[in-house]
Amino acid sequence: MKKNTTIPFDGTPEQEQQLRAVLSKLKNVPGGLMPAMQQAQDIYGYLPKEVQVIIAEELGVSLAEVYGIATFYAQFALYPKGQYKVAVCLGTACYVKGSGEIFDELSKQLNIANGEVTPDKRFSLDATRCIGCCGLAPVMTINDEVYGKITAKDVAGILAKYQA
Amino acid sequence: MINLKINNIPVSVEAGTTILEAAKQIGIKIPTLCYMKEINEIGACRVCVVEVKGARSLVAACVYPVNEGMEVFTDTPAVRKARKTTIELILSNHNKSCLSCDRNMNCELQALSYEYGCDLNAYAGEQTPSEIDISTDYLVRDNSKCVLCRRCVATCKSIQHVAVIGTMNRGFNTSIGCAFDADLAETSCAACGQCINVCPTGALTEKSEIDNVRAALADPSKTVIVGTAPAVRAALGEEFGYPIGTNVEGKMVSSLRLLGFDKIFDVNFTADLTILEESHEFIERVQAGEHLPLITSCSPGWIRFMEYYYPELIPNISSCKSPQQMFGACVKTYYAEKMGIDPKDIYVVSVMPCVAKKFEKNRADQAAAGVQDVDAVLTTRELAKMIKANGVIFNQLPDGEFDAPLGEYTGAGVIFGATGGVMEAALRTAVEVITGEKLDSVEFEAVRGTQGIKEATYKVGDLEVSVAVASGLENARAICEQIKNGTCKYQFIEIMGCPGGCVNGGGQPIQSSFVRRNTDIRALRAKVLYEIDANSKVRKSHENTVVDTLYKEYFGKPGSHKAHEVLHTSYVKREKY
Missing domain, CATH: 3.10.20.740 (Ubiquitin-like (UB roll))
Incomplete structure (x- = not known):
C-alpha cells in the first residue's frame, strides 16, 4: 500500500561520510547488509530512500532488496520520529480493551499510518507490543507521558495538549 | 550413490x-x-x-x-491432506476470478486445486489489500492473484541481475513489489518479461493490446498491416497443442488472414534489412577504428537495461532500429509511397515473442513517416488468444504464404530469433562484403547453442574479428563489465535480453515449471529456426531480392542519408532511482 507522507531528507555531509566509511568496511563481508542497515540507522535515526540508495549502490545489491529487509524487521524505521512520539499498545490486554480503535483514531487525526511522522515532524505514530502496565489498559504514551484507561473519544483532547 | x-x-x-x-x-x-x-x-x-x-x-x-x-x-492420506489444506489456505487469499483470467486453464494453482479437489472457499476471510499496477506499457501486476512463490523475484535477481522486484513487509501484509511501493514504471525494470513466464498464476501478464488491434481491424479507414517476428512461428503452436519445437509458420499466416489483416508481411524481412545496415556500420567502424566493440540493438530489453545500467556504452550500440521498428518504418515510408496510402491511414501491428517491444514502439525517435512506426504489438500469447476467440480452427488451417513484397526473407533473417542468430547473419554478409568472395559454408557453428556467453574469432580477409554473443542480462552485464574495465577483446557483440534469445522471450507461450525444468525449451524452439534456415534457398541477407529492390528504389545504399533517416535511431541515459 502506498505510504502517504513524505519528509524532506535533511542528511548532512558528515552523516554521509560516516555512512560511506561504514559501508567501505562491510563491502565484501558476507551478510554485511544487515549490519550496514543497522549502523546507517544509528547514524540517521531512520532509513530514508536516499540512505537506502547509497547502501544498495555501495554493497552491490538492489534497492528492492534493501527495502524488503527494511520493511521486514520492526527494528528499521522508514520515517524519522516526531518531536512527540505517540505509541499505542496493541498487546493482548490493551487490544481487548479497545486500543485498536484508539490507534485508528490517532491515525485518522494525525493523517499518518503506523511508523510514519507528520510532515511538520511534530508527531510520529507507532503501534507497540505490551508495555507492561496492563492494569491501565488500554494505554497510549506520548514521549514519557502515560495515558491509561482511555477511549477513542479522548484522543483529540490529549493531542491538543501537544499542539503549538 | x-x-x-x-x-x-x-x-x-x-x-x-x-x-x-x-x-x-x-x-x-x-x-x-x-x-x-x-x-x-x-x-x-x-x-x-x-x-x-x-x-x-x-x-x-x-x-x-x-x-x-x-x-x-x-x-499417503496425511500427505494429501496437508497438501490440500495448504492449497486451500493459499486460495483463501487469492482473487479467484479464474473464469476470465488470462491464465485460465494454464495456471499451476488451478491445476493443483483440481488435482486435490480443493474447496475454493474452505477458509473464507480477509484478503491482503493490493492495487493493480498498470503503470508500464508492457506489464500488468495484479497482486490479488499472487501466491508469494517468489519465482518472479528470483528470476529478476538471479537470471537477469536486475532485481527491481522483491518481497516487502511481513506476515499477512507480505507482498511482491518495488522498493518504496513505487510503480514498476518508476524503476529500472528492463521490461524483459521473464517474470511473466515463470509466474504460476495470472498475477503477472503483458499489457494487452488486443482491443486496440480489434478496433483498427473494424475501422474501414485503416489499412491494417501485420508483421511477425522470427520466434513466433517456433512457439505459437504450443498454444494449440503442438509439441514444443513445431514450426507453424503456414498456419500462423493463414490465421492472420482469417483475423482480417489487410497485408501479412514478415519482420524476418527487416531482419535481413537490419543485417545490411548493421554490417555496413560494423565495417565503417572497423575502418575508422572507433566506437568498437559494436553492440547489437535488436533487443529492446537489453537496450533499456543498457540505458539504465551502462549508459556510457551508448556510443558502442548500433544505431540501427530493431527489426520491428524498421518494419513499421518501411511500411509507413517506402510501402505507403509505393501504394499511394497516407501513412496516417496505416495501422502497423507486429507480433512479437516479447513484451519489451510494447515499450519500444512508444520510444522517441521511432517515427520515420512523422507518425509512430508501429501502432500495436501483440505477444505470441495474445495472438493465440485472438485466434481462439475469433473461432479460427488453427489446427485445420492450410499453410498460407506471406504477402509480397515485404514478406520475403532469407535463412539469415529467420535465425534472428535464437541467441547467436544476429551475429551469424551479420557474419555471412560482412565476410562476403569485406572479402568480395563467396563463403564456402554459411554456418558459423561457434555462435550457435544456448550457452549464456559464446565467443569466436574469425579471419575476415586480413582482419581477425573477435566476436561474442551473450543472452540473458546476467551475461550481458558480464560483457559490459569487460568493456568498462578494458579487458574486452571483441570487436562485435550480439546481446539479447532474454536467456536463449527471442525464442525464450517474455511474450512466448507459458510452460509450467515442471516442463521448464525438464525440457530445454530454448533449444527446441531454436531448432525450428535453424531448420528453416537450413532449408532456405537463400541464406544470406544481402541476397534478399526485395531488400535489394528497396535499396535500388528507395534508400540508395546501406548507411545512406535516407537510410539513416528511416532505419536508425538514438538512445538516452536513464536514471535508476
Whole structure:
C-alpha cells in the first residue's frame, strides 16, 4: 500500500561520510547488509530512500532488496520520529480493551499510518507490543507521558495538549 | 550413490539429490509451486511435502536431500491432506476470478486445486489489500492473484541481475513489489518479461493490446498491416497443442488472414534489412577504428537495461532500429509511397515473442513517416488468444504464404530469433562484403547453442574479428563489465535480453515449471529456426531480392542519408532511482 507522507531528507555531509566509511568496511563481508542497515540507522535515526540508495549502490545489491529487509524487521524505521512520539499498545490486554480503535483514531487525526511522522515532524505514530502496565489498559504514551484507561473519544483532547 | 525407497520402490541416486529429483527418476511427479531448480529452492509453499519414515513431521521434497536407507512416501492420506489444506489456505487469499483470467486453464494453482479437489472457499476471510499496477506499457501486476512463490523475484535477481522486484513487509501484509511501493514504471525494470513466464498464476501478464488491434481491424479507414517476428512461428503452436519445437509458420499466416489483416508481411524481412545496415556500420567502424566493440540493438530489453545500467556504452550500440521498428518504418515510408496510402491511414501491428517491444514502439525517435512506426504489438500469447476467440480452427488451417513484397526473407533473417542468430547473419554478409568472395559454408557453428556467453574469432580477409554473443542480462552485464574495465577483446557483440534469445522471450507461450525444468525449451524452439534456415534457398541477407529492390528504389545504399533517416535511431541515459 502506498505510504502517504513524505519528509524532506535533511542528511548532512558528515552523516554521509560516516555512512560511506561504514559501508567501505562491510563491502565484501558476507551478510554485511544487515549490519550496514543497522549502523546507517544509528547514524540517521531512520532509513530514508536516499540512505537506502547509497547502501544498495555501495554493497552491490538492489534497492528492492534493501527495502524488503527494511520493511521486514520492526527494528528499521522508514520515517524519522516526531518531536512527540505517540505509541499505542496493541498487546493482548490493551487490544481487548479497545486500543485498536484508539490507534485508528490517532491515525485518522494525525493523517499518518503506523511508523510514519507528520510532515511538520511534530508527531510520529507507532503501534507497540505490551508495555507492561496492563492494569491501565488500554494505554497510549506520548514521549514519557502515560495515558491509561482511555477511549477513542479522548484522543483529540490529549493531542491538543501537544499542539503549538 | 545413495540407496533409498520411494513408495517401497528402491532407487539409487547421487548424494545431494533432493527427494523431488529422486522421485522423478521412478516416474513420480511431486507437485510444486514455489520451486524453480537452482533459481528458487526455498521450500516456502509446502505443496511438495512428503512423509519420511522416522521424521518428526512432513518434509519439503524440493529441498530435502536423500539419505542412505531413507523410506519416502509421496502419496499417503496425511500427505494429501496437508497438501490440500495448504492449497486451500493459499486460495483463501487469492482473487479467484479464474473464469476470465488470462491464465485460465494454464495456471499451476488451478491445476493443483483440481488435482486435490480443493474447496475454493474452505477458509473464507480477509484478503491482503493490493492495487493493480498498470503503470508500464508492457506489464500488468495484479497482486490479488499472487501466491508469494517468489519465482518472479528470483528470476529478476538471479537470471537477469536486475532485481527491481522483491518481497516487502511481513506476515499477512507480505507482498511482491518495488522498493518504496513505487510503480514498476518508476524503476529500472528492463521490461524483459521473464517474470511473466515463470509466474504460476495470472498475477503477472503483458499489457494487452488486443482491443486496440480489434478496433483498427473494424475501422474501414485503416489499412491494417501485420508483421511477425522470427520466434513466433517456433512457439505459437504450443498454444494449440503442438509439441514444443513445431514450426507453424503456414498456419500462423493463414490465421492472420482469417483475423482480417489487410497485408501479412514478415519482420524476418527487416531482419535481413537490419543485417545490411548493421554490417555496413560494423565495417565503417572497423575502418575508422572507433566506437568498437559494436553492440547489437535488436533487443529492446537489453537496450533499456543498457540505458539504465551502462549508459556510457551508448556510443558502442548500433544505431540501427530493431527489426520491428524498421518494419513499421518501411511500411509507413517506402510501402505507403509505393501504394499511394497516407501513412496516417496505416495501422502497423507486429507480433512479437516479447513484451519489451510494447515499450519500444512508444520510444522517441521511432517515427520515420512523422507518425509512430508501429501502432500495436501483440505477444505470441495474445495472438493465440485472438485466434481462439475469433473461432479460427488453427489446427485445420492450410499453410498460407506471406504477402509480397515485404514478406520475403532469407535463412539469415529467420535465425534472428535464437541467441547467436544476429551475429551469424551479420557474419555471412560482412565476410562476403569485406572479402568480395563467396563463403564456402554459411554456418558459423561457434555462435550457435544456448550457452549464456559464446565467443569466436574469425579471419575476415586480413582482419581477425573477435566476436561474442551473450543472452540473458546476467551475461550481458558480464560483457559490459569487460568493456568498462578494458579487458574486452571483441570487436562485435550480439546481446539479447532474454536467456536463449527471442525464442525464450517474455511474450512466448507459458510452460509450467515442471516442463521448464525438464525440457530445454530454448533449444527446441531454436531448432525450428535453424531448420528453416537450413532449408532456405537463400541464406544470406544481402541476397534478399526485395531488400535489394528497396535499396535500388528507395534508400540508395546501406548507411545512406535516407537510410539513416528511416532505419536508425538514438538512445538516452536513464536514471535508476
